[in-house]
Amino acid sequence: MFTNRRAFLRTAALATAAITTAALAACGSDDSGDTTTPVSADQVQAALDKGGSITVWAWEPTLKQAVAAFEAKYPKVKVNLVNAGTGNDQYTALQNAVAAGSGVPDVAQIEYYALPQFALGKSLTDLTAFGAGELDGTFTPGPWSSVKTGGGTFGLPMDSGPMALFYNKEVFDKHKIEVPTTWDEYAAAAKKLHAADPKAYITNDTGDAGFTTSLIWQAGGKPFAVDGTNVKINLADEGSAKFAGTWQKLLSDKLVAPVGSWSDGWYKGLGDGSIATLVIGAWMPANLESGVPGAKGKWRVAPMPQWTAGASAAAENGGSSLAIPKAGPNNALAYAFLKYATAGEGVKIRVDNGAFPATTAELKSAEFLGKEFGYFGGQKANEIFAKSAADVVPGWSYLPFQVYANSIFNDTVGQAYVTDKPLTDGLKAWQDASAKYGKDQGFTVG
Amino acid sequence: MTVLAPPTITRTGQTAPRPARRRRSWTGWAFVGPFMTVFAFVFVAPIAYAIYLSVFRTRLIGGTSFVGLENYQQVFTDPQFWSATWRVTLFLLVQVPIMLILALLIALAIDSGRLYGKAFFRVAVFMPYAVPAVVATLMWGFMYGSRFGLVGNINDTFGISLPDPLSPDLVLASIGNIVTWEFVGYNMLIFYSALQVVPKSLYEAAELDGASQFQVIRAIKLPAIRGALLIATIFSIIGSFQLFNEPSILQSLAPNAITTYFTPNMYAYSLSFSGQQYNYSATVAIVMGILTMIVAYAVQLRGTRKDR
Incomplete structure (x- = not known):
């Protein structure tokens, strides 16, 4: 009896182990299928003719119109456009879906800074297999080089974000403040504005990695150097020091509003003049029009303030690609949509709705450059953005684990x-923590 | 195995033949089989999987490798993990006593029968517990806002400058306030229901002996609800160590005050979901689970020893 029971317990334990192992196997992601077989244009066309449905995870607002036009053109195709969160929230969801091996979308919006991490993690399809190489020359050099990482092309550039200074002209006129052309003038304007109206701030900032890295980029800093699996991080280089010097002044004097971007308070501040400027990517107009409709006509665009008077350096801020996760169920159809939205007819539709293109043809077209923005009082803002796109400081790279x-x-x-902790200490701490993570992940960090 | 015991005892008296005995033992297991299956899947498998994860390390470069107990060694020397643990311990030491004493006072007040509108108070105090934690935190988050929130409005109206509840120094206290608000009613209900079962004859006897209300509380009521106090304390300890919802939601309002390793749970979450360090995250989860069990068990041992 006793031996029986023990035998049974042993069997039970084994059964439990077997069940657990099965569960583990189910949970583990499938690492096979590293090589992608070429997919011809005919096969993509066949997928379009056959029809079906694809899921697109994106938060870019003008994709909605592109999806509608795409569905009208290919009536058999159904596109489910899902907003799975903005930026990091979506990446978290995407990483989870990839790790779980289920619920992965066919197409995902991935910002340029995040693309290397996903490509390195073997989560994305190399679009070379679909003949993405033919698109060489279609996109502006900056975004195109951003999607080509680790020897493949892992996304198609959807938009770009050359930076510009957006400012509330009404507020500037009211307090008789000149539009700043250098960062020193910007700091002076911040002081003057806050003194004239204690409720008004030059801008908002609660610590935004994308903004900080873009400003360091513009200042000529190259804090991240990547060569394969060798990574160098130096957040104390000349460009980083320039940024830290200026921004420390604004922080110490409490001249930036402690309001997080994209929060309710942020939109409110942009509308009522208490946040007077934004130095941000050229994709902002569509967001202003939809998020702050009440301030129509008050805002204007100017070139980015400079670190050296008289210079014309710019940086990219944000900007996204559309990519095809490897585990997505319908790759051929996904590529058809990708091409339509980023290099085909979809581009025009998106640009008409306020998106900022990454395609050379659109950036150079007279129609695009001559567009008058009602929101900016009839200003031809695209001329400034296109100039900024051309002035982007070359040679920048993000970390392969920037997310x-x-x-x-x-x-x-x-x-x-x-706190009273200086910004330079913070940057040092960021450098150390990033380096530690890089080492843990098997990179050689120097 | 205890399930098997009764049939074994009854059958031994009958001296049944051996084959039958064998069949009998399997019958017993057939009854517990469904339970064992569910138990294996729902309780054992996740823990086993977490332990399995914790002895590996997956890297972006180099893939997965077996590392034995290295992850555990790392946890014990990880300053971020210990700062998170220390933070929830501080929370436990300050917030839990405040919450339980408040709950006890309210329960005693309602139970005393001297309170006018007793039913109203009971419901009003319990009501916050019915508000989902996410909604409650969002609501408090709006009130804490020093620019557009209630704090901001008070500052504007009276021309004063209240300290910012979402600053790094105060944010833990602000979270404690939210948690107290949420759970006072719940604990009050536990104490109140325990007070309801105290026999009325004890109170009558005390009255005949001329005992004051405070003597009644000290000599009758408190000893009678010791069990309930112990349970509420253990629940609160577990709740404190698992602190996650409130800081996680407030993080968007105070990104610099609430770090990604503010509490052990948040640390495990961000390790796993931003850092892709599933293995280390599982290790943190296991260590935290064991710590919680040790503290809860120690409190229970102490509580029950006094009972004797």
């Missing part, structure tokens, strides 16, 4: 925003 690095930005650099 993680950005997620700990507030743990480290963010401390300078709420």
Whole structure:
């Protein structure tokens, strides 16, 4: 009896182990299928003719119109456009879906800074197999080089974000402040504005990794150097020091509004003049029009303030690609949509709705450059954006684990925003924590 | 195995033949089989999977490798993990006593029968517990806002400058306030229901002996609800160590004050979901689970020893 029971227990334990192993196998992601077989244009066309449905995860607002036009053109295709969160939230969801091996979308919006991490993690389809190489020359050099990483092309550029200074002209006129052309003038304007109206701030900032890296980029800094699996991080180089010097002044004097971007308070501040400027990517107009409709006519666009008077350096801020996750169920159809939205008829539709293109043809067209923005009082803002796109400082690169690095930005650099800790210490802490993570992940960090 | 015991005892008296005995033992297991299956899947498998994960390490470069107990060694020397643990311990030491004493006072007040509108108070105090934690935190988050929230409005109206509840120094206290608001009613209900079963004859006897209300509370009521106090304390300990919802939601309002390793649970979450360090995250989860069990068990041991 006793031996029986023990035998049974042993069997039970084995059964439990077997069940657990089965569960583990089901949970583990499938690493096979590393090589992608070429997919011809005919096969993509066949998928379009056959029809079906694809799921697109994206938060870019003008994709909605492109999807509608795409569905009208190919009536058999159904596109489910899902907003799975903006930026990091979506990447978290995407990483989870990829790790779980289920619920992966066919197409996902991935910002340029995040693309290397997903490509390196073997989560994305190399679009070379679909003949993405033919599109060489279609896109502007900056975004095109951003999607070509690790020897493949892992996305198609959907938009770009050459930076410009957006300012509330009404506020500037009211307090008789000149539009700043250098960062020193910008800091002076911040002081003057806040003194004239204690409720008004030159801008908002609660510590934003994308903004900080873009400003360092413009200042000529190259804090991240990547060569395969060798990574160098130096957030104390000349460009980073220039940024830290100027921004420290604004923080110490409490001249930036402690309001997080994209929050309700942010939209409110942009509308009522208490946040007077934004230095941000050229994709902003569509967001202003939809998010702050009440301030129509008050805002204007100017070139980005410079680190050296008289220079014309710019940086990219954000900007996204559309990519095809490897585990997505319908790759051929996904590529058809990708091409339509980023290099085909979809581009025009999106540009008409306020998107900022990454395609050379659109950026150079007279129609695009001559467009008058009602929101900016009839200003031909695209001329400034296109100029900025051409002035982007070359040679910048992001870390192959930038998504993680950005997620700990507030743990480290963010401390300078709420305590007396200097910004340079924060940048140092960010560098150390990022380097530690890089080492843990098997990179050689120097 | 205890399930098997009764049939074994009854059958031994009958001296049944051996083959039958064998069949009998399997019958017993057939009854517990469904339970064992569910138990294996729902309880054992996730824990086993977490332990399995915790002895590996997956890297972006180099893939997955077996590392034995290295992840555990790392946890014990990880300053971020210990700062998170220390933070929830501080929370436990300050917030839990405040919450339980408040709950006890309210329960005693309602139970005393001297309170006018007793039913109203009971419902009003319990009501916050019915508000989902996410909604409650969002609501408090709006009130805490020093620019557009209630704090901001008070500052504007009276021309004063209240300290910012979402600053790094105060944010833990602000979270404690939210949690207290949420759970006072719940704990009050536990104490109140325990007070309801105290026999009325004890109170009558106390009255005949001329005992004051405070003597009644000290000599009758508190000893009678010791069990309930113990349960509420253990629940609160577990709740404190698992602190996640409130700081996680407030993080968007105070990104610099609430770090990604603010509490052990948040640390495990961000390790797993932003850092892709599933293995280390599983290790943190296991260590935290064991710590919680040790503290809860220690409190229970102490509580029950006093009972004797």
